[in-house]
Amino acid sequence: MKKLIIALAMLLFSAGAVHAQDQTIEIKNFMFMVVTVTKGSKVTWINRDQVPHTVVEKTKLFRSAALDTDDSFSYVFDKPGVYEYFCSLHPQMVAKVIVTDAQPPAAVHRRRPHAGS
Helix, strand or coil: CHHHHHHHHHHHHHHHCCCCCCEEEEEECCECCCEEEECCEEEEEEECCCCCECCEECCCCCECCCECCCCEEEEEECCCEEEEEECCCCCCCEEEEEEECCCCCCCCCCCCCCCCC
């Protein structure tokens, strides 16, 4: 019985790990971060520098206004892919968000013989 409970707990934990995973990116020292998230995740950028920055996706899918210190911008990624982005005020600042289409594994139910059988 104890093994069954542990197996069920592990299955629930692993199934929950593939859902949307919100992520925060701190903009510091004129740098962005590359992150990988699952489809449906919200990514929030927070400017921690003392100068304004923007967050602009390469094809203009999303674009923030100028973010002053401690301002933030969020975007929900609903499709898998690689989204390259940059700061329009400092074009050397580039990074990407990688969005995966991870799905929970299908539950497999197998009957195991009882130890006393």
